[in-house]
Amino acid sequence: MKENSVPKILRMNPKIFLIWIFMISISMIFVSLISAYIVKKGEPGGFNVDLPSMFYYSTIVVILSSIFKQLSYFSTKKDDFKTQKLYLLGSFITGALFLLFQYYGWVQLVEGGVFFVGHPDGSFIYILSGVHAFHLISGLIFILYIYNSAIKLNVHSKNLLSIEMSTTYWHFLAGMWVYLFITLYFYNI
Amino acid sequence: MEITKTSTKPKVQEHDHHDDHHDQSFITKYIFSEDHKMIAKQFLITGIFWAIVGGAMSSLFRIQLGFPDMDLTALSPIIGNWLTPQGKIDPEVYLALITMHGTIMVFFVLTAGLSGTFSNFLIPLQIGARDMASGFMNMLSYWFFFLSSIVMFVSIFVEGGPASGGWTIYPPLSALPQAVSGSGMGMTLWLVSMALFIVSALLGSLNYITTVINLRTEGMTFFRMPLTIWAFLVTAILGVLSFPVLLSAALLLIMDRSFGTSFYLSDIYIAGEALSNQGGSAILFQHLFWFLGHPEVYIVILPSLGITSEIIATCSRKPIFGYRAMVYSIFGIGVLSFVVWAHHMFISGMNPFLGSVFTILTLIIAVPSAVKAFNYIATLWRGNIVFTPAMLFSIGLVSFFISGGLTGLFLGNSVVDINLHDTYFVVAHFHIVMGSASFFGLFAGVYHWFPKMFGRMMNRTLGYFHFWVTFIGAYLVFFPLHYIGIAGFPRRYYSFTNFETGRIESFIDLNTFVSFAAIITFIAQFVFLFNFFYSMYRGRKAPKNPWNSNTIEWTTPREPGHGNWPGAIPKVERWPYDYSKPGSDKDYIPQHIPLSKTPESNMPEDSSR
Ligand code: HEM
Ligand SMILES: [Cu+2]
Numbered sequence: 148m149k150e151n152s153v154p155k156i157l158r159m160n161p162k163i164f165l166i167w168i169f170m171i172s173i174s175m176i177f178v179s180l181i182s183a184y185i186v187k188k189g190e191p192g193g194f195n196v197d198l199p200s201m202f203y204y205s206t207i208v209v210i211l212s213s214i215f216k217q218l219s220y221f222s223t224k225k226d227d228f229k230t231q232k233l234y235l236l237g238s239f240i241t242g243a244l245f246l247l248f249q250y251y252g253w254v255q256l257v258e259g260g261v262f263f264v265g266h267p268d269g270s271f272i273y274i275l276s277g278v279h280a281f282h283l284i285s286g287l288i289f290i291l292y293i294y295n296s297a298i299k300l301n302v303h304s305k306n307l308l309s310i311e312m313s314t315t316y317w318h319f320l321a322g323m324w325v326y327l328f329i330t331l332y333f334y335n336i
Numbered sequence: 337m338e339i340t341k342t343s344t345k346p347k348v349q350e351h352d353h354h355d356d357h358h359d360q361s362f363i364t365k366y367i368f369s370e371d372h373k374m375i376a377k378q379f380l381i382t383g384i385f386w387a388i389v390g391g392a393m394s395s396l397f398r399i400q401l402g403f404p405d406m407d408l409t410a411l412s413p414i415i416g417n418w419l420t421p422q423g424k425i426d427p428e429v430y431l432a433l434i435t436m437h438g439t440i441m442v443f444f445v446l447t448a449g450l451s452g453t454f455s456n457f458l459i460p461l462q463i464g465a466r467d468m469a470s471g472f473m474n475m476l477s478y479w480f481f482f483l484s485s486i487v488m489f490v491s492i493f494v495e496g497g498p499a500s501g502g503w504t505i506y507p508p509l510s511a512l513p514q515a516v517s518g519s520g521m522g523m524t525l526w527l528v529s530m531a532l533f534i535v536s537a538l539l540g541s542l543n544y545i546t547t548v549i550n551l552r553t554e555g556m557t558f559f560r561m562p563l564t565i566w567a568f569l570v571t572a573i574l575g576v577l578s579f580p581v582l583l584s585a586a587l588l589l590i591m592d593r594s595f596g597t598s599f600y601l602s603d604i605y606i607a608g609e610a611l612s613n614q615g616g617s618a619i620l621f622q623h624l625f626w627f628l629g630h631p632e633v634y635i636v637i638l639p640s641l642g643i644t645s646e647i648i649a650t651c652s653r654k655p656i657f658g659y660r661a662m663v664y665s666i667f668g669i670g671v672l673s674f675v676v677w678a679h680h681m682f683i684s685g686m687n688p689f690l691g692s693v694f695t696i697l698t699l700i701i702a703v704p705s706a707v708k709a710f711n712y713i714a715t716l717w718r719g720n721i722v723f724t725p726a727m728l729f730s731i732g733l734v735s736f737f738i739s740g741g742l743t744g745l746f747l748g749n750s751v752v753d754i755n756l757h758d759t760y761f762v763v764a765h766f767h768i769v770m771g772s773a774s775f776f777g778l779f780a781g782v783y784h785w786f787p788k789m790f791g792r793m794m795n796r797t798l799g800y801f802h803f804w805v806t807f808i809g810a811y812l813v814f815f816p817l818h819y820i821g822i823a824g825f826p827r828r829y830y831s832f833t834n835f836e837t838g839r840i841e842s843f844i845d846l847n848t849f850v851s852f853a854a855i856i857t858f859i860a861q862f863v864f865l866f867n868f869f870y871s872m873y874r875g876r877k878a879p880k881n882p883w884n885s886n887t888i889e890w891t892t893p894r895e896p897g898h899g900n901w902p903g904a905i906p907k908v909e910r911w912p913y914d915y916s917k918p919g920s921d922k923d924y925i926p927q928h929i930p931l932s933k934t935p936e937s938n939m940p941e942d943s944s945r
Contacts, residue, residue: 160550162469164545165469165542168545172538175580175581176580176583180584183584186620186623263595264597265597267615267617268615270599274587
């Protein structure tokens with residue numbers, strides 16, 4: 148019999164863990180909408196949509212934004228506060244640009260005769276991009292918050308938690324759009 | 337303590353300021369409290385409030401079903417505008433009542449009231465944590481629930497009445513305000529309320545999962561966790577995965593209702609006129625709804641199963657039979673619950689082949705359920721049973737879980753279900769297996785942990801009385817519904833007397849009997865309420881460990897303060913089920929007693945547990 152056999156408990160930082168479950172939870176919203184969309188596309192009577200060119204640009208922009216965010220994280224690790232803030236700003240601006248592009252994507256859709264109100268094959272595109280944009284706004288607010296604490300020099304190599312969380316979330320949102328875009332692309336050719 | 341998996345090196349500050357009692361104002365202590373025990377009580381009290389409302393509604397519509405000719409004018413001061421001039425319940429109000437009853441019971445009582453109370457109360461206490469991972473989110477979770485409650489409650493009184501398309505709110509009925517008056521403002525508020533509810537449920541679940549995974553005390557390995565914690569954990573996982581899907585379903589419904597989209601609508605004629613909506617599918621809603629809906633029924637029952645596992649082991653003075661099998665069954669049920677949803681849709685015109693697939697998957701879920709039932713019985717078998725009220729309610733749960741689960745096997749058969757779908761047979765099935773069983777788990781939990789919640793004991797005699805009336809009552813209410821269902825009574829019908837088939841009329845007596853039993857059973861719950869509130873202030877003071885239980889919540893002070901343990905958190909040295917261990921002179925060895933202190937009863941396998 149071993150004396151003192153109290154086993155160690157495995158754990159990770161609760162906040163990081165929280166954000167991961169949160170992302171899983173959000174994924175379920177998209178997974179359910181996407182499956183609904185795929186089933187809908189399989190039914191007769193629908194139509195294919197020419198994806199607006201803006202969606203292509205926004206995909207590029209959101210990937211850029213993700214890269215900026217990662218660079219800012221690297222700078223934080225090296226305590227390089229100048230580039231840290233610069234990249235942070237970069238990711239914010241590209242993020243905002245993404246939203247703008249999405250909006251113009253909708254405008255293009257309308258010009259192409261695909262309306263929110265109408266056949267679900269069209270409405271789903273609005274819903275998917277809309278729900279995504281909604282979440283992206285929350286990510287932007289998170290970046291602003293990080294930027295604000297970065298100004299107060301609260302984000303540094305000894306305190307990476309918040310920027311790590313927001314970076315993870317931001318990559319997740321960018322990845323989610325890429326996934327949505329690819330799905331939309333392949334179900335409309 | 338070790339941080340194993342963090343890519344960063346965050347400052348590892350232990351939050352050890354918890355045990356000093358700073359003076360809290362009334363507001364931070366009782367209202368915007370971040371203490372998990374207070375939040376648990378808030379959920380419990382709100383849940384009780386909703387249970388009374390939901391129960392009263394069922395009594396009302398049972399009056400309509402059992403005594404269709406009764407003149408209710410005497411009740412008009414309370415429910416005046418719900419009555420027809422003849423003093424009967426208005427048909428549309430009837431539909432609204434069953435809708436509200438279902439929504440309230442499933443979501444507000446048996447989800448929020450049950451998980452909200454016991455996950456909050458027991459997780460930190462039983463795993464040895466000072467509080468939840470995020471007290472603030474936990475507080476938000478309650479207040480979102482509170483807001484959602486207010487909106488739902490207000491919806492009962494709006495013009496046109498509350499939602500009335502059934503708790504499953506199938507479109508097109510729920511999507512078109514022209515369809516029924518409850519699909520107007522009432523339905524809008526229903527959706528708003530449920531959206532708030534989902535936020536609350538998600539905030540809660542995120543917290544529960546994180547706390548269980550990350551904040552266990554030293555020595556509390558996964559396989560030393562009490563089964564309550566396993567059940568709460570899986571419940572929370574189910575919630576995190578399924579509630580967002582309900583949110584999607586609700587979102588699309590909101591779009592259809594308020595913005596004119598056609599996600600669920602196609603080819604609809606109202607009063608001979610075609611609506612412009614084309615291309616949608618009402619079945620899509622059913623898929624989305626039941627993808628939540630079926631896990632939801634397990635969200636409702638699993639916490640109760642966890643609670644009873646704990647109580648049955650404690651009060652049989654025996655280790656739970658097949659601990660690991662219990663854990664795996666909980667997980668099995670959790671996983672399978674995501675792949676059976678379409679058994680609610682056998683009659684929706686789905687491909688018969690798909691029907692067979694879902695039949696098989698559905699029948700498989702009976703396996704882990706049966707494992708659990710057998711393990712309960714095996715634990716009881718030759719136990720040294722202490723019949724506390726909590727124990728009686730737990731045994732009652734096992735009974736309901738078996739008798740209600742059996743009817744699930746009939747319903748799960750896509751062929752048999754052609755006859756049984758949407759009849760009172762389904763109503764009987766889920767009121768026994770979900771309604772009664774889960775309520776019994778809730779009661780068992782309250783009786784068992786009341787001493788820890790309020791530092792006092794509940795009255796036993798009243799508890800016994802409450803149990804027997806409720807147990808017999810529930811069977812008298814729900815068992816006859818099987819026969820009524822097999823005879824072909826459809827559910828959600830206002831009246832059966834004008835069919836004039838001769839067959840249905842012959843069941844009038846049975847319906848009257850059921851209504852009678854239901855109302856008696858409802859009234860008996862006030863005994864519990866009295867006991868609950870009276871004991872809160874006047875009950876006998878509880879000893880520290882009234883049930884001689886092993887789990888570590890009983891090592892806290894009689895009324896644990898903020899932070900739960902005044903000193904260090906106890907280390908956990910063994911699994912929670914060392915009851916009646918051979919060689920030991922006591923019939924229980926709490927989890928914090930090290931093996932080195934009990935050489936007389938140690939077994940070779942103990943060191944690996
Ligand atoms: C052996 C396990 C079970 C099987 C095979 C089973 C099967 C079924 C089936 C096939 C239906 C659909 C009947 C119909 O609408 O025609 C059903 C309805 C239902 N079941 Fe179960 N069930 C089981 C256990 C449970 C449990 C444990 C719960 C809850 C704790 C539950 C709650 C419900 C509810 C709430 C409904 C009705 C929902 C509604 O239409 O309003 N069932 N069950
Ligand atoms: Cu089901």
